[in-house]
Amino acid sequence: MVKNVRQVNCPITIKQFGLGQSNPTYLVIGIDDTRAVCRKNPPGELLSKMTHNVEREHRVLHALRKTEIPVPIPYCLCEDNSVLGMPFYFMSFLDGRLHEDAELPLVSPEERQEMWHDAVRTLGKIHLINIWSTGLKTFGKSSNFYNRQIATFTRMSDTQCKVIDVETKQPVGKISHFDEMVSFFKDKKLQPHDRETLIYGDFKMDNVFFHNSKARVIGVLENNQGQPTFQDGITLGMPTYSTILKWYNEEVGWDVEHESGWASAFAIFSPAVITQGIAARRALRQTSSIKRNELAYRMVQNLIHRGKSKSKI
Numbered sequence: 589m590v591k592n593v594r595q596v597n598c599p600i601t602i603k604q605f606g607l608g609q610s611n612p613t614y615l616v617i618g619i620d621d622t623r624a625v626c627r628k629n630p631p632g633e634l635l636s637k638m639t640h641n642v643e644r645e646h647r648v649l650h651a652l653r654k655t656e657i658p659v660p661i662p663y664c665l666c667e668d669n670s671v672l673g674m675p676f677y678f679m680s681f682l683d684g685r686l687h688e689d690a691e692l693p694l695v696s697p698e699e700r701q702e703m704w705h706d707a708v709r710t711l712g713k714i715h716l717i718n719i720w721s722t723g724l725k726t727f728g729k730s731s732n733f734y735n736r737q738i739a740t741f742t743r744m745s746d747t748q749c750k751v752i753d754v755e756t757k758q759p760v761g762k763i764s765h766f767d768e769m770v771s772f773f774k775d776k777k778l779q780p781h782d783r784e785t786l787i788y789g790d791f792k793m794d795n796v797f798f799h800n801s802k803a804r805v806i807g808v809l810e811n812n813q814g815q816p817t818f819q820d821g822i823t824l825g826m827p828t829y830s831t832i833l834k835w836y837n838e839e840v841g842w843d844v845e846h847e848s849g850w851a852s853a854f855a856i857f858s859p860a861v862i863t864q865g866i867a868a869r870r871a872l873r874q875t876s877s878i879k880r881n882e883l884a885y886r887m888v889q890n891l892i893h894r895g896k897s898k899s900k901i
Contacts, residue, residue, distance in 0.1 A: 592664040593678045596622045615681065624663060628676030630874045643667060644727075646677040651722040657714055658797075658806050682807040684797040692793070697825025702803035704827045705835055707796055710805045712839025715785045722786075730784040734854070738773050741861040748864045753871040762869050769857050780847035867874055 589598065596618040605613045614626045629640045640818035642665070649662040661680040669675070692700045719725050729736060749762040772778070788808070827835070829852075833845050844851070 589678075592666075593624055594622045595663060595680070602626075610892070611640055611645075616678070623661065623681035624678050625681050626676055626678050628672060628870070629674040631673060632872065632874055642675050642677055646679075647727070648724070649679060651724050651727075652717075652808075654722055655713075655717055657710065657808060657810055667887060676831070682797045684800055684806045686725060686797055687796045690793040691826055699803050700825035701827060703798055704832070706798075706803055706805050707793070708790075708827075708832055709839050710796070710808060711791050712787065712836050713792075713892060714788050714808070715783075715840055717786045719784070719786055723901040727786075731782055733782055733787070734779045735774060735776070737754040737858065738770060742770055745861045745864060748861070751868040751871050754873060760864060761869055763860055763864055773854055775858060778850055780851055 589596070589600070593616075597620050599619055601617045602615070603615045605615060610630075612630055613626050614628075616624045616626055624861055627645065628644050630640055646662050646665040649659050651662065652659045663678040663680070665675070665677040666672070667675045687694070692703060695703065717724075717726065719730075745763060745766060749760050751760045752758070753760070791808075792804055795808070795809045796805055798804065799806050829848075833848055837843050837845070
């Protein structure tokens with residue numbers, strides 16, 4: 589570390605962050621209060637390389653440093669498992685505000701509106717990135733996005749539902765009406781237009797750092813592949829879904845309103861599988877957030893057992 593992370597002066601103190609589900613994340617504090625952040629894959633056999641892949645995260649962070657997207661500075665990546673037992677990387681520490689609640693209850697209605705606006709604006713900028721100039725052309729396939737996502741989520745769910753809890757010896761279980769949802773989403777006639785763009789798969793408020801005193805995004809975390817969505821505003825100062833679409837359209841220059849219904853439904857389907865994955869990691873005692881693993885378990889049990897009537901999509 590002395591050689592590769594010179595931004596932090598040893599000896600160091602390490603503290604694990606309480607948020608986050610996919611990869612354990614740690615605050616590294618130097619003797620003179622210099623700081624960095626370390627992210628690593630969780631211990632044990634990984635259920636999904638899509639969910640746990642710090643190598644990909646590091647690559648995207650490095651590429652986005654060439655753009656106007658605010659991201660932490662990646663310091664170094666270690667892929668030698670003999671060091672910690674799994675890959676890990678260091679990045680800069682962001683001194684800002686991270687809000688776990690998307691309704692931002694601790695700020696004024698005016699600032700809440702401005703913060704959401706800048707978050708949507710940042711998302712639009714991500715979707716406008718030229719993947720050729722950033723060196724991400726080989727990062728993934730650029731077509732048939734939704735069907736590839738559906739195939740991936742199906743494989744993930746098939747694996748996750750069979751995971752046996754280490755204590756109760758009970759399987760996580762299958763998500764209710766999963767096959768019917770897959771059949772619906774695979775219909776290409778209903779799918780949105782297939783655009784070649786960099787997709788942020790986990791764009792939500794607790795992955796976005798804001799300036800300490802300004803309604804401005806200073807950092808975006810956890811870059812994966814997926815489809816973002818937002819909920820209708822119900823708190824004073826929260827933007828409505830139509831307002832969010834308007835902001836997004838203004839930023840990217842294309843109209844997605846006619847696609848928003850399908851995309852919003854898909855953006856509920858995909859987190860259902862991700863939540864099931866959290867429950868599976870909880871069953872294996874691999875979750876990185878003690879605070880949330882019980883919540884995830886209860887959520888996925890609700891998804892598994894919800895409703896006995898035939899679903900209508």
